[in-house]
Amino acid sequence: MIERSVILLVEDNPDDEALTLRAFSKNNIRNPVVVARNGAEALDYLFARGAYAGRDVADLPQVVLLDLKLPKVEGLEVLRQIRADERTELLPVVILTSSREEQDLVEGYRLGANSYVRKPVNFDEFVEAARQLGLYWLLLNEVPPRRPG
Amino acid sequence: MYCKIIHCLRLPHLRKPCARAAAALQRYGVAAVKPTGPNREAHFRALLEAAPDGVVIADSDGRIVLVNAQTERLFGYERDSLIGRPLTLLMPERFHEAHEEGLRRVAAGGEQRVIGKAVELVGRRKDGAEFPLELSLASAIVDRQRQFTGILRDVTERKADEQRFLDREARFRSVLDAAPDAIVIVDSDGRIVLVNAQTERLFGYARDRLVGQPVEILVPENLQDRHVGHRRDFLAAPRVRSMGEGLDLSGRRADGTEFPIAISLSPVKTAEGALTIAAIRDVTHAKQAEKALRDRETRLRALLEAAPDAVVIANKQGRIELVNAQTERLFGYPRDRLIGQPIEILVPERFQSRHVGHREGYLAEPRVRSMGEGLELYGRRADGSEFPVAISLSPVETAEGALVIAAVRDVTERHRIEREIQELNERLTRDNTELAAVNRELEAFSYSVSHDLRAPLRAIDGFSQALLEDCGGDVGEVGRGYLSRVRRAAQRMGVLIDDLIKLSRVTRADMHLQDVDLSALARRIAQDLKANEPDRMADFEIQGGLAAHGDVRLLQIVLENLMGNAWKFTSGRAPTRIEFGCCRHDDQTAYFIRDNGAGFDMAHADQLFRPFQRLHDAEQFPGTGIGLATVQRIVHKHGGRVWATAVVGKGATFYFTL
DSSP states (O other): OOOOOOEEEEOSOHHHHHHHHHHHHHTTOOSOEEEESSHHHHHHHHTTOGGGTTSOTTSOOSEEEEOSSOSSSOHHHHHHHHHHSTTTTTOOEEEEESOOOHHHHHHHHHTTOSEEEEOOSSHHHHHHHHHHHIIIIIIIOOOOOOOOO | OHHHHHHHHHSGGGHHHHHHHHHHHHHTTOTTSOOOSTTHHHHHHHHHHHOSSEEEEEETTSBEEEEOHHHHHHHTOOGGGTTTSBGGGGSOGGGHHHHHHHHHHHHTTOOOSSTTSEEEEEEEOTTSOEEEEEEEEEEEEETTEEEEEEEEEEOHHHHHHHHHHHHHHHHHHHHHHHOSSEEEEEOTTSBEEEEOHHHHHHHOOOGGGTTTSBGGGGSOHHHHHHHHHHHHHHHHSOOOBOTTOSOSEEEEOTTSOEEEEEEEEEEEEETTEEEEEEEEEEOHHHHHHHHHHHHHHHHHHHHHHHOSSEEEEEETTSBEEEEOHHHHHHHOOOGGGTTTSBGGGGSOHHHHHHHHHHHHHHHHSOOOBOTTOSSOEEEEOTTSOEEEEEEEEEEEEETTEEEEEEEEEEOHHHHHHHHHHHHHHHHHHHHHHHHHHHHHHHHHHHHHIIIIIHHHHHHHHHHHHHHHHHHHHHHHHHHHHHHHHHHHHHHHHHHHHHHHHHHHHHHHOOOOEEEEEHHHHHHHHHHHHHHHSTTSOEEEEEOTTOEEEEEHHHHHHHHHHHHHHHHHHTTTOSSEEEEEEEEEETTEEEEEEEESSOOOOGGGGGGTTSTTOOSSOTTTSOOOSOHHHHHHHHHHHTTOOEEEEEETTTEEEEEEOO
16 A cells, blocks of 8 residues: 555634545545644644654645635735745645635635635535545646655 | 479379379478479479489480489499480390380380389399389370380389298298198188188198188088087187087088098187188098997997906006996995995905005016916905905006906805815715725625635535434434435525625626627527526527627626526526517616516515515525626616516516616
């Protein structure tokens, strides 16, 4: 069995977290999921700070699923910092949010989001969205080569 | 020999020509002496010598037989060198022939042309100088011999006097003729005594056709009788009357035409009686110029009176010279209470003294100042009330000195409007600020709704599904039915929230106006609708070439909603007919979408466009009731309106203007 890359889920709502994990498991997505409950925690994980000090920064997740409305550091700011750091600038980031506000869409893409997915109310649709996400970002998508340490 | 002279003097037929000699002798006291006796000759001789005139006696051949002392003096000859010489000696050579001719004629008993008359001749002195002389000649037969007696007087002085007189007269006449006015001198009987050349030109008469005529020949016929009266009045109390004192006078030319004149009259007393000198001037041009000036003034005055502003003209002393009707209305003074008054009568009392200073400053450096320049100014009405004015000033130089023209406008209304505009602007700014705040709140609210309200719904739906999947067996069929209802309700609320967000997005959307091809939009929407339900028998009739000016994205939402509704409410009709076209409504273009669907009860037409209001049951025609509310908001944003007509079961027509 090949080693599966980590999915970083940045989500503050435990219900949405549970539903997302359920949608993954219904689609047989077995990758380990690291959940960050706010923007600051997500950045700590990525840059191996705070609770994640000592983690290998070069060991990037396969994809980041990023909610926008987050406590402490909000989603778009997280995205900005990811793209601002050369270690993470090529990291695939999918915005997964409830918002369909045009301003969020535009700003998200402007800051370099790779995809923008709106969380549907209907769970069946949510499962379908998770399936497609997993298919594309975990199986089809070729990640950039790992940087030398 | 002298007795002969006296004799001839006594001769009755010689009396006249010799009268002068006799008179001359008398003047010397000689006449009183009775010449008698042997002293007679000596006496007469003395007399002769004392005579002031030259006396020459000649025989029939024209030879001198006797001269007196005065003759010697006159001609510069010694007596002896004259006696026996021909008379021609005493005259210039050019007269010799005529003289001898005359002598021969007399000798032949011919006409004695010069005898008995005083004639003027030219004498010649011994030194050759010539001089004018007057000759009185008598002819008599003495001792059967014809003798001529001539009395000669040097008239050089008299001639010079005459010449001077003539010169004076010529000068007088040339002065008269050079005068620019026609000059007519009239005697006390009203007869013309003299006219100058200008009179001839002016009236078209030759001089001799005027002299001696009544002066009325120069007066228009209808005024002639009256003129006689005027003339008599003038003579009764003559005085110098200057040109222009009289009113409109007219002259009459020889050809009967009349022309305007000005006359000055001067009475003159002369030996021949009272004369009147009239100087007459043709004032045709002056009259025309005067009329042109009057016309211009009339026009200007009319203009002035018609001016919408109060126009006040003041002189250098700040006194009002002229105002127009608007001034009377504006300030409430009749004109005659303003003319001559200081301009400050129109200025509020508290500004009056300052105004005098301003006025003098302005005159020191006058310039055109336009309306509204400067500060807030006030006028003062007759009743003391004040009102705001705008004033424009223009300095004008006239013959009577500098004038200032002030145009005064009542700006009460303008001020009021300006204040109103300012208040409105302030209110608008306030409203805009409030509106911006409300918009920001609304945005935050809808963001929050869109994000936060959907998350619990997702949880309700997701965990209901999880319950169904993981514990479906435990809740039984009834339980599973309930969980399905929970899920449907959650999902429906999700749709409602989405529609609500759409509606608010329409409200907040910025308008990007452009020309929009509505027909093309409608055709594309029709295609999409048919593609979704390819099995439906549907007939779209879309009028071509419908265009509007608006926001293309918003207008697309309008057509999508209206055509989507038409499609939805015709779902039971076969075939479906949906029409898009336009018509005139209240002078505006109204677009309409007509269907042959379910229609609705017009009693509820007023609820159509309210959010979440539905006229049909959700089982038959699903929907949130937000579509028409969205349509209405978009149409209102374009400044148009939307309405509908319908018959239940027959169809509906939705109209909108933009």
